[in-house]
Amino acid sequence: MASPHKVLLSLLSITLFSFSVSPVSSQHEHPLDPLSPVEFSLIRDAVKRSYGASGENVTFQYVGLDEPDKSLVHSWMSSQASKKPPPRRASVVVRLHGQTHELVVDLSSHQPSIVSKEVYHGHGFPMLTIEEQTDAIELPRTHDEFIQSIKNRGLDMSSVVCSTFAVGWYGELRSRRVVKVLAFYTNGTVNFYMRPIEGIVVVVDLDLMKIVKYHDRFATTVPTAEDTEYRLEKQNPPFGPHLRGAAIVQPHGLGFDIKGHTISWANWKLHLGFDVRVGPIISLASIYDLEKDKYRQYAGNIMWRHTEVGIPDVKINEVRSDVSLVVRSVSTVGNYDYILDWEFKPSGAIKFEVGLTGVLEVKAVNYTHASQIKEDEYGTMVGANTIATHHDHFFTYHLDLDVDGAPNSFVKTNLITKPVAEEGVPRKSYWTVSSKTARTESEAQLHLGLEPCDLIVVNPNKQTKVGNNVGYRLIPGPIASPILFRDDYPQIRSAFTNNNLWVTPYNKSEKWASGRYVDQSRGDDTLAVWTKRNRKIENEDIVLWYTLGFHHVPYQEDFPIMPTLSGGFELRPTNFFDRNPVLKTKSPEPVILSCKP
Amino acid sequence: MASPHKVLLSLLSITLFSFSVSPVSSQHEHPLDPLSPVEFSLIRDAVKRSYGASGENVTFQYVGLDEPDKSLVHSWMSSQASKKPPPRRASVVVRLHGQTHELVVDLSSHQPSIVSKEVYHGHGFPMLTIEEQTDAIELPRTHDEFIQSIKNRGLDMSSVVCSTFAVGWYGELRSRRVVKVLAFYTNGTVNFYMRPIEGIVVVVDLDLMKIVKYHDRFATTVPTAEDTEYRLEKQNPPFGPHLRGAAIVQPHGLGFDIKGHTISWANWKLHLGFDVRVGPIISLASIYDLEKDKYRQYAGNIMWRHTEVGIPDVKINEVRSDVSLVVRSVSTVGNYDYILDWEFKPSGAIKFEVGLTGVLEVKAVNYTHASQIKEDEYGTMVGANTIATHHDHFFTYHLDLDVDGAPNSFVKTNLITKPVAEEGVPRKSYWTVSSKTARTESEAQLHLGLEPCDLIVVNPNKQTKVGNNVGYRLIPGPIASPILFRDDYPQIRSAFTNNNLWVTPYNKSEKWASGRYVDQSRGDDTLAVWTKRNRKIENEDIVLWYTLGFHHVPYQEDFPIMPTLSGGFELRPTNFFDRNPVLKTKSPEPVILSCKP
Incomplete structure (x- = not known):
């Protein structure tokens, strides 16, 4: 009996990024702060009250911050938080009598109230509690x-x-x-x-x-x-391999500062929110007026270096150590554990990494040795009677970059080979770049891996001193694309992974690539559908959707619990600064300790 | 005047890997130890002496260890170094009277002697001194x-x-x-x-x-x-961004042990040699009886983890911290600096990373602003009068894996989509694997990025308990392939980068992918030429050649010195162990210090 193997889809990790040189207020109450325990109680009471006698039967499937419009947040921030913050609202989804209700609860007034209530009649169901x-x-x-x-x-x-x-x-x-x-x-x-x-x-x-x-x-x-x-x-002995303990000591302090949900570290400042569906949300990340959560890799990574022996009688050896801020979250989804790292670097680069660990999904079989298997068992024998099945992991990142302001364009810089046919020049070819700005959504859709290119978000209204548009580029890591048939049901539902990259105009309601109601969805409310309108994206407030994927053929080392397997991508400043922004960064002072363990 | 842009070829980093469970002797004198200063003097004297009166005009272009045959090294190792070591020899290239001479110097006897001397008549010249x-x-x-x-x-x-x-x-x-x-x-x-x-x-x-x-x-x-x-x-003030100092403290010791050129750490043991042309050479890396140079990332990386809440009344949260051994070398090639890291993990994985930093090659122009440029200038304006030119970096790794013994095979496991046409099954497709062992060199040549696959070196003669062939797989990072015309002169010379991966039978003389004499070579002595013989590689002692590439379009952040840009790949055990080899590894004990800065 051919039981087609299971595709594990992980539709998560929506991240909001905003690059700007404007300062971020560090007041404790920020319009993007996640809902507090007190607010959750107020919401629960207000919703139950609004349903009268039926209130007791209501189940809460989703409660999260209804983010204020970007413009309101920016205007509040540019007032240095002296203005009244935008109205604070929660987005709530409840089930009652077999129906899905969508509510908006206003929390600004003393007595929270329901400002909108609608019954959802589309396909798909809300998250399970x-x-x-x-x-x-x-x-x-x-x-x-x-x-x-x-x-x-x-x-x-x-x-x-x-x-x-x-x-x-x-x-x-x-x-x-x-x-x-x-x-x-x-x-x-x-x-x-x-x-x-x-x-x-x-x-x-x-x-x-x-x-x-x-x-x-x-x-x-x-x-x-x-x-x-x-x-x-x-576990029984022998244990091993044995690893020696080590500690990181920072006698001059941790180097980062947390006020409310705003984190400052080195030249970065960012707001770290949280949503029950997507996990951490990083917003308003700005570099220049400076921002954290945790240090890593502090042990000899090199920010930049050069040894110069080309000048007679001069010997130069300049090295600057790198220090990063890592915002890490771990999400356990049943058997699997996902480690999500955002690594901020003083150079302006941000590295995104996903680590896969936890426990595989396996199926039981009567076989005890691989030689007994005569037909496709859709996986690898990792132990007697145990087949770990083939599966995929896809992570779609919502990257709302505002490079030096909201109106941005997406530029694809193709590396193209040109013939040389000039008299007396023996070279036959060279490569150069040909940049094209995507005018509409369809022009930005990309299936990576076939042709070399740089992927840049620029602000077409701002130039560096020598006249380049300021920008940030996305440097992909290893690429994996879905390999199911496009008209297969799981792929209809996850059609938003059909491209590695999509670009859309910012739209507050387009938050989750997989749509609002994923359980049993029919794929009619996903990024792949919204983007069919083919809207204008040139010199607009745009959002990048990048999908990171893994095809996982399990092996015996993944049994009974798998060592972390990682992949990622990078955002890197691209003519955003007039020159190397860490040229004048000193390596941290060496720490000399007298310690007693 | 169209001056075709320059392609910077970095033909380096040859690495020898050998995986085996056999113990490695840690005696001080190892047949793979690099030549010592005393040996260099002996070689100089012996060579000069052998040329008589002309000896004074000899210039030494290359002097390095002539590695003994693998079989001799293995036989010496299996005797626990009780046997006499294999004859110690040096490979020497000198120039005299406009000719290249190749010499082998025997160092085993009391008085070193020339055992072979040949004049090279082929194309290309030796390294510059x-x-x-x-x-x-x-x-x-x-x-x-x-x-x-x-x-x-x-x-x-x-x-x-x-x-x-x-x-x-x-x-x-x-x-x-x-x-x-x-x-x-x-x-x-x-x-x-x-x-x-x-x-x-x-x-x-x-x-x-x-x-x-x-x-x-x-x-x-x-x-x-x-x-x-x-x-x-x-530099003038203001300095910044400011980074706080941190120190890694290991009160229980460094955790690695260096005897001669043999490094032991956790479950690894390896030999670290050095060659003036390729830099560090890692040989005989074996995992089981354990092997180092430097610790990194010690700060919260996760070897594996799982949170389990699925069993009533049981709450499990198991995490093991990861610690790696990093062997790092930095190579300054004129203006550029290359950081080469080999990261050994207790799980058996090895991560290879190349970091690019240093100074770009630029050309001077009369333009001061990008808007003045009307024709292709083959680069990016990074400052007034300054164009940083487009270029490539390619690194070819010589990976001589002996997975549990020398006779190995290269298996390409393709991920293929299959239709489901069974009555009553609504699924339309699924993916599975189809493995193919490369019988000859041409069958193993790969241009990556087009189709999903796992690339595995297996020992076809050794199985795990449940019957899988023991192996190690190569997990590529981001891929870049040459984009010059194949018949262009630089590409004829660097045709060994035309595939991302090649597999050859082990041959002591095939050491450098770019050939023995690279300066002005005509590409007639490279990997691409040797492999045309299409030799058998199934169940043989085989070598993988993996090329890591970067197409570099410079940006202003790279001026006047560039922040490190990195890429890499990974080797990972693949049914090499019967199960997760770090299941029984304890996280290092927490370090509690009382310190005074």
Whole structure:
């Protein structure tokens, strides 16, 4: 039976970047601050109140800051926060009686109030709450057929753990709000993902909170618990390899300053927000008047260097050490863990890195040796009875760059080969650049890897002293693009990954590349659809959407928990400064310590 | 006048890797140790003596270790260094009376002797010595026409600095051993590369050590010294951005051990050699019985982690910190500085990174603003009168992997999309893998970036417990390939960059991808030529040649000295271990210090 392998789509990490030389106020209450615990309570009370008697049945699927218009934030900032901040609002999605309601709650007045309420009639469902997932995975435990299935397999119910999985959309005309519940076995390990109990289909309707479909199709050997534990206290000697301890000491202070949600470090200043769906949101990052969270790599990275022996009797060896600010967040999505790093450098560069770790998804098989496998099992045998399945990871970054102001253009600088046919010149070719500004959205869509090019966001209204447009460029890392058929259902839904890069005009409502309601979406509300309008993007407030991807063929080293695998990209100033902005940066003073461990 | 832009080719970084689980002796005298100062003296004396009266005219162009055959090194190692080491020999290239002589000097006996002496009659010339470059750049100073040219430009001879540049090969039938000498101006800066004196052609014959061609073609404004200084003591306030000092403290010791040229760290052991042409050579890197030079990134990188909340009433948060060993070398090639890092990880991964910094090559023009430029100037205006020219950097790594023994195969695992046409299955496609072992050299040649694939070196004779072939895979970073015409002279000479990856059977004489004599070579002794024999590479001792490239369009931030730009690739164990090799690694103990700065 060909069970087509599963594609794990990670639709996350929306990041807002704004480059400007304007100073950022460091007042404690900032219009982009995430909602506070007090505000969450006020919102809950206001929403429940507004539904009267039905209020008790409302479930909160999403609550987040409804960001004020950019122009209002900028105007508040340019007033050095002396102006009244823009109205503070929350965006709320609730479920009630099987319907999705979208609300906007105003928090500016003393008594918070609902300023907008609409029932959503489109496709797709909101995010699952922890509570409803917890309820759903408890249902099989008291379901007679499930109890029988576990018994038939000779397994002990007290060691069975369940987990919810989204059902996707495969062309069904009608969708109900359901999830699949899969069963796993602990019994000697916490790494239950390595012990799937195969063949049981359990579908739970979340609105009814009951099992609406049950089917025991087949059984396989459950892989052994042996070698799957990752907790330190469960490991037996010998341990190793042994690593020596090290500490970073900064006797002159940490070097960064946090006021409210605003971080200052070296020549950077930025606002770090948070959203339950996308995680950290970095806004208003500005370099010049200077900005942090954590130091890294402090051990001999080189910002720039040069040794010069070309001048008689002069010997020059100039080196400046590099220090970076790393904003790190870790997001555990079920079995997988994603490490998201934003590394800010004094040179103006920002490096984005995603690290993949955690536990693979595996399926159980009756095979115990690779030589027994005669047909496609959609993965690698990583242990006896255990196939780790092929899968993809895609991360779409929302990069709202305002290079020295909002009106920007996207310029693709192609590196092109030209023939040399001049008399007396033996060279036959050379390469040069040909720059093209994208006028509309379709002109900016890019499938990378085929031709060499530089990808630059410029401010066409601002020049350096010698007349280059100020800009920032995106330097891609390793590229991976989707390899499913374009008309396959998962790819219809994730069509926003069909290009590595898209550029759109800024639009407050276009926040998540995958659309507002991803669960069972039909792909009709994604970046790929919005951009079909082919809007003007030249000298406009524009947003870059960059997709970072990994095709993951697992190997045995990824079992039972995988060593971090990383990829990323870089934003780098491009004629943004008149010259090297760290030319006059001194290496930090050497630290001399007298320490007692 | 169209002066086709210059392509900077960096043909370096040959690295020898050998993966095996066999223990490496850590005796002080190792057959792969680089030549010692005493040995250099012995070689000089022996060579001079062998030429009798002509001995005084001999110039030494290259002296390096003639590595013993691999089999001899392995047999010596497996004897725990109790056997006599293999004969110690040096490979020497000298010039005498306008000819290139190749010598092998035996150092095993008490009195070193020449065991082989041949005159080389092929194309290309050996490396330039520092001494002959120093002599060559002094010649213009006393050359009447040059003195007149400097005077005509109103410049002061005492501030003129010259530098040598290879002339390349453009189809000439006869070549002499010549270099171009270009002139620059200091006068207020040490960054003379930013002040080229254009239009003067000086060609020096190195064998005659005299100017054989002189032509003053045209003059341009020499760019100002202003803003070009990079030395700290020449900078005026304000300084910044300010970075705080930090120190890494390892109270339990550095964690690595160096005996002779053998480095042990964590689960790694490796031999670090050195060659004047390629820099550091890492050999016999083995993981299991453990091997170093320097710590990095020690600050919160994550080897692996997982948070688990899926088991009722159990909360798990397991994290292991990562620590790496970095072997770093910096190579200044005239104006440019290359930072070469090899990062060894306890997980068995090795990350290769190249950092580009130093000073750009620029040309002087009469323009002072970009708007004045009406035709292709082959670069970016980075300052008044200053165009930084487009160029490429290519680094070819010689990766001699012996995965668990010498006989290995190269396997390309293609990720392929397959249709699903099964009744009742709504999915339309899925992807799977199709592995193909390269039988001959031509089957392994790869132009990356077009199709997704995993590139694996396996030992087809060794399997893991569940039956996968043990292997290591190469994970490419960003890809750049040459974009000159294939029949253009520079590309004929650097045809070994035409593929991103080549695989050859091990051959002691095939050491440098660019051939033995690169200066004015005609490309007839490169990897691209050797591999035309299309030898068998399946289950053989094989070598991977990986080319890392950068197309560099300069920007103003790169002036007057460029912030480091990096790229790299990774080697990662692939079913080499039965499971995650760092599962049982403990994070280093936290360091608690009482310090006084």
